Amino acid sequence: MDLIKRFRKGDRLALARAITLVENGMQEGRDLLDAVHPQTGKARRIGITGPPGAGKSTLVDGLIQSYRKAGQSVGVVAVDPTSPFTGGALLGDRIRMQSRWADRRVFVRSMATRGSWGGLAAAAADVIELLDAFGKDVVIAETVGVGQSEFDVVDAVHTTIVVIVPESGDSIQVMKAGLMEIADIFVVNKADREGAGDMETGLGAMLDMRDREEDWRPPVLQTVATSGEGMPTLIDALAQHREYLAKESRIEEWERKAVRARIVSLVHEELRAGFWKQGRQARLEQLVGEVLARERTPGDAAQALFSPA
Amino acid sequence: MDRKIRVLVAKPGLDGHDRGAKVVASALRDAGMEVIYTGLHQTPEGIVEAAVQEDVDVVGLSVLSGAHMTLFPRIVELLREAGVEGMLIIGGGIIPADDHEFLREKGVEKVFTPGAPTSEIVDYIRSWFEKRKTV
Numbered sequence: 125m126d127l128i129k130r131f132r133k134g135d136r137l138a139l140a141r142a143i144t145l146v147e148n149g150m151q152e153g154r155d156l157l158d159a160v161h162p163q164t165g166k167a168r169r170i171g172i173t174g175p176p177g178a179g180k181s182t183l184v185d186g187l188i189q190s191y192r193k194a195g196q197s198v199g200v201v202a203v204d205p206t207s208p209f210t211g212g213a214l215l216g217d218r219i220r221m222q223s224r225w226a227d228r229r230v231f232v233r234s235m236a237t238r239g240s241w242g243g244l245a246a247a248a249a250d251v252i253e254l255l256d257a258f259g260k261d262v263v264i265a266e267t268v269g270v271g272q273s274e275f276d277v278v279d280a281v282h283t284t285i286v287v288i289v290p291e292s293g294d295s296i297q298v299m300k301a302g303l304m305e306i307a308d309i310f311v312v313n314k315a316d317r318e319g320a321g322d323m324e325t326g327l328g329a330m331l332d333m334r335d336r337e338e339d340w341r342p343p344v345l346q347t348v349a350t351s352g353e354g355m356p357t358l359i360d361a362l363a364q365h366r367e368y369l370a371k372e373s374r375i376e377e378w379e380r381k382a383v384r385a386r387i388v389s390l391v392h393e394e395l396r397a398g399f400w401k402q403g404r405q406a407r408l409e410q411l412v413g414e415v416l417a418r419e420r421t422p423g424d425a426a427q428a429l430f431s432p433a
Numbered sequence: 434m435d436r437k438i439r440v441l442v443a444k445p446g447l448d449g450h451d452r453g454a455k456v457v458a459s460a461l462r463d464a465g466m467e468v469i470y471t472g473l474h475q476t477p478e479g480i481v482e483a484a485v486q487e488d489v490d491v492v493g494l495s496v497l498s499g500a501h502m503t504l505f506p507r508i509v510e511l512l513r514e515a516g517v518e519g520m521l522i523i524g525g526g527i528i529p530a531d532d533h534e535f536l537r538e539k540g541v542e543k544v545f546t547p548g549a550p551t552s553e554i555v556d557y558i559r560s561w562f563e564k565r566k567t568v
Contacts, residue, residue, distance in 0.1 A: 132501045136486065140487070140488035141488055207463075208466070212464060212465045212468070214459065215469045216472075218469060218472075219471060226482065232486055234467075234487060238437070275557070307539075
Protein backbone atom coordinates (compact mmCIF):
# COMPACT_ATOMS: atom_id res chain seq x y z
CA MET A 125 0.00 0.00 0.00
CA ASP A 126 1.22 3.40 -1.03
CA LEU A 127 0.41 5.09 2.27
CA ILE A 128 2.49 2.65 4.30
CA LYS A 129 5.46 3.16 1.99
CA ARG A 130 5.20 6.91 2.30
CA PHE A 131 4.78 6.60 6.07
CA ARG A 132 7.94 4.54 6.29
CA LYS A 133 9.84 7.08 4.21
CA GLY A 134 9.00 9.74 6.78
CA ASP A 135 6.41 11.64 4.73
CA ARG A 136 4.52 13.76 7.26
CA LEU A 137 1.49 14.02 4.96
CA ALA A 138 1.25 10.23 5.18
CA LEU A 139 1.48 10.39 8.97
CA ALA A 140 -1.25 13.05 9.05
CA ARG A 141 -3.52 10.95 6.82
CA ALA A 142 -2.79 7.80 8.80
CA ILE A 143 -3.94 9.55 11.97
CA THR A 144 -7.16 10.65 10.25
CA LEU A 145 -7.88 7.09 9.09
CA VAL A 146 -7.27 5.70 12.57
CA GLU A 147 -9.35 8.44 14.16
CA ASN A 148 -12.26 7.68 11.85
CA GLY A 149 -12.07 3.99 12.65
CA MET A 150 -11.35 3.04 9.03
CA GLN A 151 -10.10 -0.43 8.17
CA GLU A 152 -7.23 1.17 6.24
CA GLY A 153 -6.12 2.75 9.50
CA ARG A 154 -6.22 -0.57 11.32
CA ASP A 155 -4.18 -2.18 8.55
CA LEU A 156 -1.58 0.55 8.78
CA LEU A 157 -1.35 0.22 12.56
CA ASP A 158 -0.82 -3.51 12.16
CA ALA A 159 1.84 -2.97 9.51
CA VAL A 160 3.90 -0.52 11.57
CA HIS A 161 3.50 -2.29 14.90
CA PRO A 162 7.00 -3.85 14.74
CA GLN A 163 8.48 -0.34 14.62
CA THR A 164 6.79 0.81 17.84
CA GLY A 165 8.16 0.75 21.36
CA LYS A 166 11.12 3.06 20.83
CA ALA A 167 9.71 6.43 21.82
CA ARG A 168 9.85 8.00 25.24
CA ARG A 169 6.16 8.53 26.03
CA ILE A 170 4.97 11.30 28.31
CA GLY A 171 1.41 12.12 29.34
CA ILE A 172 0.34 15.48 30.65
CA THR A 173 -3.04 16.09 32.22
CA GLY A 174 -4.83 18.56 34.46
CA PRO A 175 -7.83 20.89 34.57
CA PRO A 176 -8.59 23.32 31.71
CA GLY A 177 -6.48 26.47 31.87
CA ALA A 178 -3.78 24.96 34.09
CA GLY A 179 -1.16 25.67 31.43
CA LYS A 180 -0.72 22.20 29.95
CA SER A 181 -0.20 23.36 26.38
CA THR A 182 2.31 26.00 27.41
CA LEU A 183 4.22 23.37 29.40
CA VAL A 184 4.14 21.04 26.40
CA ASP A 185 5.59 23.86 24.33
CA GLY A 186 8.38 24.15 26.90
CA LEU A 187 9.00 20.41 26.74
CA ILE A 188 9.11 20.53 22.94
CA GLN A 189 11.76 23.26 23.08
CA SER A 190 13.85 21.41 25.65
CA TYR A 191 13.81 18.09 23.79
CA ARG A 192 14.51 19.79 20.46
CA LYS A 193 17.53 21.51 21.98
CA ALA A 194 18.74 18.09 23.02
CA GLY A 195 18.43 17.03 19.37
CA GLN A 196 15.37 14.82 19.77
CA SER A 197 12.33 14.74 17.51
CA VAL A 198 8.95 15.26 19.14
CA GLY A 199 5.38 14.19 18.39
CA VAL A 200 2.42 15.61 20.27
CA VAL A 201 -1.21 14.58 20.43
CA ALA A 202 -3.41 17.12 22.18
CA VAL A 203 -6.90 15.93 23.10
CA ASP A 204 -9.77 18.31 23.79
CA PRO A 205 -13.40 17.48 24.53
CA THR A 206 -16.11 17.15 21.91
CA SER A 207 -19.34 18.95 22.74
CA PRO A 208 -21.89 16.31 23.69
CA PHE A 209 -24.60 18.65 22.39
CA THR A 210 -23.39 19.43 18.89
CA GLY A 211 -20.67 16.87 18.26
CA GLY A 212 -18.33 19.72 17.36
CA ALA A 213 -15.08 20.72 19.02
CA LEU A 214 -12.88 23.77 19.25
CA LEU A 215 -9.27 22.68 19.41
CA GLY A 216 -7.02 25.50 20.52
CA ASP A 217 -3.92 23.83 21.90
CA ARG A 218 -1.82 24.87 18.92
CA ILE A 219 -2.14 28.50 19.96
CA ARG A 220 0.32 27.84 22.80
CA MET A 221 2.58 25.51 20.84
CA GLN A 222 4.11 27.73 18.25
CA SER A 223 7.71 28.15 19.15
CA ARG A 224 8.72 25.39 16.72
CA TRP A 225 6.12 25.72 13.97
CA ALA A 226 8.74 25.74 11.22
CA ASP A 227 10.57 22.74 12.66
CA ARG A 228 9.93 19.62 10.58
CA ARG A 229 11.00 17.38 13.44
CA VAL A 230 8.03 18.48 15.52
CA PHE A 231 4.58 17.13 14.69
CA VAL A 232 1.53 18.33 16.60
CA ARG A 233 -1.92 16.87 16.15
CA SER A 234 -5.13 18.07 17.80
CA MET A 235 -7.81 15.51 18.55
CA ALA A 236 -11.37 15.71 19.80
CA THR A 237 -12.78 13.12 22.19
CA ARG A 238 -15.76 12.45 19.86
CA GLY A 239 -18.42 9.84 20.65
CA SER A 240 -19.89 9.27 24.07
CA TRP A 241 -19.39 5.51 23.68
CA GLY A 242 -15.78 5.84 24.65
CA GLY A 243 -13.28 5.24 21.90
CA LEU A 244 -11.19 8.25 22.81
CA ALA A 245 -8.77 6.13 24.71
CA ALA A 246 -8.39 3.72 21.86
CA ALA A 247 -7.94 6.41 19.22
CA ALA A 248 -5.50 8.52 21.26
CA ALA A 249 -3.45 5.46 22.14
CA ASP A 250 -3.38 4.55 18.44
CA VAL A 251 -2.11 8.01 17.56
CA ILE A 252 0.64 7.63 20.15
CA GLU A 253 1.56 4.33 18.46
CA LEU A 254 1.67 5.99 15.05
CA LEU A 255 3.93 8.82 16.25
CA ASP A 256 6.18 6.22 17.89
CA ALA A 257 6.31 4.11 14.74
CA PHE A 258 7.01 7.21 12.65
CA GLY A 259 10.24 7.53 14.60
CA LYS A 260 9.57 10.37 17.03
CA ASP A 261 12.05 10.16 19.91
CA VAL A 262 9.61 11.72 22.35
CA VAL A 263 5.82 11.43 22.17
CA ILE A 264 3.71 13.68 24.38
CA ALA A 265 -0.02 13.16 24.96
CA GLU A 266 -1.97 16.05 26.43
CA THR A 267 -5.48 15.48 27.82
CA VAL A 268 -7.89 17.49 29.92
CA GLY A 269 -7.93 15.86 33.33
CA VAL A 270 -11.45 15.74 34.64
CA GLY A 271 -11.37 12.21 35.90
CA GLN A 272 -12.30 10.17 32.83
CA SER A 273 -10.58 10.02 29.51
CA GLU A 274 -7.12 10.71 30.88
CA PHE A 275 -6.99 7.40 32.72
CA ASP A 276 -6.85 5.45 29.51
CA VAL A 277 -4.13 7.65 28.12
CA VAL A 278 -2.14 7.07 31.31
CA ASP A 279 -1.84 3.40 30.38
CA ALA A 280 -0.18 4.31 27.09
CA VAL A 281 2.58 6.53 28.49
CA HIS A 282 5.68 5.90 30.62
CA THR A 283 5.38 8.97 32.76
CA THR A 284 2.30 11.01 33.64
CA ILE A 285 2.61 14.64 34.64
CA VAL A 286 -0.36 16.10 36.51
CA VAL A 287 -0.55 19.88 36.26
CA ILE A 288 -2.46 21.97 38.77
CA VAL A 289 -2.44 25.65 39.72
CA PRO A 290 -2.41 27.35 43.13
CA GLU A 291 -6.11 28.08 42.65
CA SER A 292 -6.94 24.38 42.28
CA GLY A 293 -8.04 24.49 45.91
CA ASP A 294 -6.40 22.57 48.71
CA SER A 295 -4.83 19.17 48.30
CA ILE A 296 -8.12 17.46 49.22
CA GLN A 297 -9.60 18.77 45.98
CA VAL A 298 -6.77 17.17 44.06
CA MET A 299 -7.38 13.85 45.83
CA LYS A 300 -11.07 14.12 45.01
CA ALA A 301 -10.38 14.55 41.35
CA GLY A 302 -8.59 11.21 41.33
CA LEU A 303 -5.42 12.77 39.99
CA MET A 304 -3.36 11.64 42.97
CA GLU A 305 -3.12 8.04 41.81
CA ILE A 306 -2.08 8.68 38.23
CA ALA A 307 0.67 11.25 38.75
CA ASP A 308 4.32 10.28 38.45
CA ILE A 309 5.21 13.95 38.64
CA PHE A 310 3.14 16.81 40.03
CA VAL A 311 3.57 20.28 38.62
CA VAL A 312 2.15 23.33 40.37
CA ASN A 313 2.11 25.73 37.43
CA LYS A 314 1.60 29.49 37.59
CA ALA A 315 3.77 29.28 40.71
CA ASP A 316 4.25 33.05 40.71
CA ARG A 317 0.73 33.27 42.09
CA GLU A 318 -0.22 33.19 45.72
CA GLY A 319 -0.63 29.79 47.32
CA ALA A 320 1.85 27.84 45.22
CA GLY A 321 4.02 27.03 48.22
CA ASP A 322 1.05 25.87 50.29
CA MET A 323 -0.11 23.67 47.45
CA GLU A 324 3.31 22.12 47.13
CA THR A 325 3.59 21.42 50.87
CA GLY A 326 0.02 20.11 51.13
CA LEU A 327 0.45 17.76 48.20
CA GLY A 328 3.81 16.58 49.44
CA ALA A 329 2.34 15.71 52.83
CA MET A 330 -0.49 13.76 51.20
CA LEU A 331 1.94 11.87 49.02
CA ASP A 332 4.09 10.92 52.01
CA MET A 333 1.08 9.58 53.89
CA ARG A 334 -0.09 7.33 51.11
CA ASP A 335 0.85 3.68 51.03
CA ARG A 336 2.67 3.03 47.83
CA GLU A 337 3.45 -0.21 46.12
CA GLU A 338 6.25 1.50 44.27
CA ASP A 339 9.40 3.14 45.57
CA TRP A 340 8.77 6.17 43.43
CA ARG A 341 7.49 9.11 45.43
CA PRO A 342 6.09 11.58 42.85
CA PRO A 343 7.98 14.86 43.15
CA VAL A 344 6.01 18.09 43.41
CA LEU A 345 7.55 20.86 41.29
CA GLN A 346 6.76 24.50 40.76
CA THR A 347 6.81 26.04 37.29
CA VAL A 348 5.88 29.22 35.51
CA ALA A 349 5.35 27.82 32.05
CA THR A 350 5.00 31.18 30.33
CA SER A 351 8.49 32.28 31.42
CA GLY A 352 10.12 28.84 31.36
CA GLU A 353 10.85 28.96 35.09
CA GLY A 354 11.19 25.50 36.58
CA MET A 355 11.44 23.86 33.18
CA PRO A 356 14.96 22.42 33.75
CA THR A 357 13.76 20.84 37.02
CA LEU A 358 10.84 19.24 35.21
CA ILE A 359 13.15 17.86 32.52
CA ASP A 360 15.37 16.44 35.31
CA ALA A 361 12.40 14.82 37.03
CA LEU A 362 11.37 13.23 33.73
CA ALA A 363 14.88 11.87 33.26
CA GLN A 364 14.90 10.49 36.81
CA HIS A 365 11.58 8.74 36.32
CA ARG A 366 12.92 7.22 33.14
CA GLU A 367 15.98 5.93 35.01
CA TYR A 368 13.71 4.55 37.70
CA LEU A 369 11.69 2.64 35.11
CA ALA A 370 14.84 1.32 33.49
CA LYS A 371 15.84 -0.48 36.70
CA GLU A 372 14.69 -3.87 38.01
CA SER A 373 12.82 -4.72 34.78
CA ARG A 374 10.17 -2.15 35.63
CA ILE A 375 9.95 -1.15 32.00
CA GLU A 376 9.02 -4.73 31.04
CA GLU A 377 6.31 -4.70 33.68
CA TRP A 378 5.06 -1.40 32.34
CA GLU A 379 4.98 -2.78 28.82
CA ARG A 380 2.97 -5.82 29.88
CA LYS A 381 0.52 -3.59 31.69
CA ALA A 382 0.25 -1.21 28.74
CA VAL A 383 -0.34 -3.97 26.22
CA ARG A 384 -2.89 -5.67 28.46
CA ALA A 385 -4.78 -2.39 28.93
CA ARG A 386 -4.68 -1.82 25.18
CA ILE A 387 -6.18 -5.23 24.38
CA VAL A 388 -8.86 -4.87 27.04
CA SER A 389 -9.77 -1.43 25.76
CA LEU A 390 -10.08 -2.74 22.19
CA VAL A 391 -12.29 -5.59 23.41
CA HIS A 392 -14.56 -3.14 25.24
CA GLU A 393 -14.78 -0.94 22.20
CA GLU A 394 -15.70 -3.90 20.01
CA LEU A 395 -18.33 -5.11 22.48
CA ARG A 396 -19.84 -1.68 22.77
CA ALA A 397 -20.00 -1.12 19.03
CA GLY A 398 -21.40 -4.62 18.48
CA PHE A 399 -23.97 -4.35 21.23
CA TRP A 400 -25.77 -1.31 19.90
CA LYS A 401 -26.15 -2.79 16.46
CA GLN A 402 -28.72 -5.57 15.98
CA GLY A 403 -31.69 -3.27 16.45
CA ARG A 404 -30.95 -2.61 20.11
CA GLN A 405 -31.09 1.14 19.62
CA ALA A 406 -34.74 0.81 18.55
CA ARG A 407 -35.47 -1.59 21.39
CA LEU A 408 -33.95 0.97 23.79
CA GLU A 409 -36.47 3.62 22.69
CA GLN A 410 -39.30 1.17 23.28
CA LEU A 411 -37.96 0.31 26.74
CA VAL A 412 -37.65 3.97 27.66
CA GLY A 413 -41.39 4.25 27.05
CA GLU A 414 -42.09 1.25 29.22
CA VAL A 415 -40.00 2.64 32.07
CA LEU A 416 -41.77 6.00 31.79
CA ALA A 417 -45.10 4.20 31.99
CA ARG A 418 -43.79 2.55 35.16
CA GLU A 419 -44.17 -0.88 33.60
CA ARG A 420 -40.48 -1.62 34.08
CA THR A 421 -37.58 -0.34 36.15
CA PRO A 422 -34.42 0.98 34.45
CA GLY A 423 -32.50 -2.05 35.72
CA ASP A 424 -35.12 -4.33 34.28
CA ALA A 425 -34.88 -2.55 30.94
CA ALA A 426 -31.11 -2.93 30.86
CA GLN A 427 -31.44 -6.68 31.44
CA ALA A 428 -34.07 -6.88 28.72
CA LEU A 429 -31.57 -5.47 26.24
CA PHE A 430 -29.30 -8.45 26.82
CA SER A 431 -31.97 -11.02 26.06
CA PRO A 432 -33.17 -11.50 22.47
CA ALA A 433 -36.24 -9.41 21.71
CA MET B 434 -17.83 6.09 13.24
CA ASP B 435 -19.01 9.23 11.51
CA ARG B 436 -16.59 11.32 9.55
CA LYS B 437 -16.13 14.78 11.06
CA ILE B 438 -15.37 17.82 8.97
CA ARG B 439 -12.07 19.28 10.20
CA VAL B 440 -11.46 22.99 9.66
CA LEU B 441 -8.39 25.12 10.33
CA VAL B 442 -9.30 28.71 11.14
CA ALA B 443 -6.21 30.86 10.78
CA LYS B 444 -5.28 34.51 10.88
CA PRO B 445 -2.26 35.28 8.75
CA GLY B 446 -0.46 38.58 8.96
CA LEU B 447 -0.32 41.43 11.35
CA ASP B 448 -3.81 42.62 12.14
CA GLY B 449 -4.69 42.17 15.77
CA HIS B 450 -8.40 41.60 15.57
CA ASP B 451 -9.84 38.11 15.72
CA ARG B 452 -13.42 38.58 16.89
CA GLY B 453 -14.69 37.59 13.45
CA ALA B 454 -12.46 34.52 13.23
CA LYS B 455 -13.62 33.42 16.68
CA VAL B 456 -17.28 33.91 15.82
CA VAL B 457 -16.84 31.79 12.72
CA ALA B 458 -14.85 29.17 14.66
CA SER B 459 -17.61 28.78 17.26
CA ALA B 460 -20.32 28.69 14.61
CA LEU B 461 -18.54 25.87 12.81
CA ARG B 462 -18.08 24.01 16.07
CA ASP B 463 -21.76 24.44 16.89
CA ALA B 464 -22.49 22.97 13.46
CA GLY B 465 -20.69 19.81 14.59
CA MET B 466 -17.31 20.42 12.96
CA GLU B 467 -13.88 20.05 14.56
CA VAL B 468 -12.24 23.43 14.44
CA ILE B 469 -8.55 23.99 14.99
CA TYR B 470 -7.86 27.60 15.87
CA THR B 471 -4.31 28.88 15.63
CA GLY B 472 -4.56 32.37 17.07
CA LEU B 473 -3.28 35.67 15.74
CA HIS B 474 -0.22 36.68 13.75
CA GLN B 475 0.44 33.49 11.82
CA THR B 476 2.96 33.25 9.03
CA PRO B 477 1.85 31.55 5.80
CA GLU B 478 4.44 28.82 6.48
CA GLY B 479 3.07 28.19 9.97
CA ILE B 480 -0.52 27.96 8.68
CA VAL B 481 0.48 25.50 5.97
CA GLU B 482 2.37 23.31 8.46
CA ALA B 483 -0.67 23.29 10.76
CA ALA B 484 -2.98 22.38 7.87
CA VAL B 485 -0.66 19.52 6.91
CA GLN B 486 -0.26 18.09 10.42
CA GLU B 487 -3.93 18.41 11.29
CA ASP B 488 -4.99 16.91 7.94
CA VAL B 489 -7.92 19.32 7.73
CA ASP B 490 -10.58 19.31 5.03
CA VAL B 491 -10.97 23.08 5.00
CA VAL B 492 -8.69 26.06 5.63
CA GLY B 493 -10.49 29.29 6.52
CA LEU B 494 -8.32 32.41 6.38
CA SER B 495 -9.27 35.72 7.91
CA VAL B 496 -7.51 38.95 7.07
CA LEU B 497 -8.59 42.47 7.95
CA SER B 498 -5.37 44.30 7.22
CA GLY B 499 -5.76 44.50 3.45
CA ALA B 500 -2.87 42.12 2.82
CA HIS B 501 -5.14 39.39 1.44
CA MET B 502 -3.92 39.86 -2.14
CA THR B 503 -0.45 38.66 -1.17
CA LEU B 504 -1.13 36.43 1.86
CA PHE B 505 -3.95 34.30 0.43
CA PRO B 506 -2.19 33.33 -2.83
CA ARG B 507 1.03 32.69 -0.92
CA ILE B 508 -0.70 30.21 1.39
CA VAL B 509 -2.37 28.41 -1.53
CA GLU B 510 1.00 28.19 -3.26
CA LEU B 511 2.74 26.80 -0.16
CA LEU B 512 -0.02 24.22 0.33
CA ARG B 513 0.50 23.02 -3.25
CA GLU B 514 4.25 22.90 -2.73
CA ALA B 515 3.70 20.80 0.39
CA GLY B 516 1.78 18.32 -1.75
CA VAL B 517 -1.64 18.95 -0.24
CA GLU B 518 -4.57 17.98 -2.47
CA GLY B 519 -8.31 18.38 -2.26
CA MET B 520 -8.42 20.91 0.56
CA LEU B 521 -11.03 23.67 0.40
CA ILE B 522 -9.58 27.13 0.95
CA ILE B 523 -11.93 29.95 1.83
CA GLY B 524 -11.31 33.50 2.97
CA GLY B 525 -13.00 36.13 5.04
CA GLY B 526 -12.51 39.67 6.21
CA ILE B 527 -12.62 43.12 4.71
CA ILE B 528 -12.06 42.16 1.10
CA PRO B 529 -13.31 44.41 -1.71
CA ALA B 530 -15.61 42.73 -4.24
CA ASP B 531 -13.15 43.62 -7.00
CA ASP B 532 -10.57 41.28 -5.47
CA HIS B 533 -12.78 38.20 -5.26
CA GLU B 534 -12.29 37.05 -8.84
CA PHE B 535 -8.50 37.32 -8.59
CA LEU B 536 -8.49 35.34 -5.35
CA ARG B 537 -10.72 32.66 -6.86
CA GLU B 538 -8.31 32.33 -9.76
CA LYS B 539 -5.53 31.89 -7.23
CA GLY B 540 -7.38 29.04 -5.53
CA VAL B 541 -9.37 30.71 -2.76
CA GLU B 542 -12.70 29.19 -3.71
CA LYS B 543 -14.99 31.51 -1.84
CA VAL B 544 -14.71 34.82 -0.01
CA PHE B 545 -17.07 35.82 2.78
CA THR B 546 -17.28 39.48 3.73
CA PRO B 547 -18.47 41.12 6.96
CA GLY B 548 -22.21 40.66 7.37
CA ALA B 549 -22.27 37.19 5.85
CA PRO B 550 -24.42 35.06 8.16
CA THR B 551 -22.42 32.25 9.74
CA SER B 552 -25.07 29.80 8.52
CA GLU B 553 -24.03 30.67 4.96
CA ILE B 554 -20.45 29.60 5.73
CA VAL B 555 -21.64 26.40 7.42
CA ASP B 556 -23.88 25.53 4.46
CA TYR B 557 -21.13 26.27 1.97
CA ILE B 558 -18.65 23.97 3.72
CA ARG B 559 -21.21 21.21 4.18
CA SER B 560 -22.30 21.18 0.57
CA TRP B 561 -18.67 21.21 -0.60
CA PHE B 562 -17.93 18.30 1.72
CA GLU B 563 -20.94 16.29 0.48
CA LYS B 564 -19.90 16.82 -3.13
CA ARG B 565 -16.32 15.84 -2.45
CA LYS B 566 -17.35 12.70 -0.62
CA THR B 567 -19.27 11.41 -3.61
CA VAL B 568 -16.32 11.90 -5.95
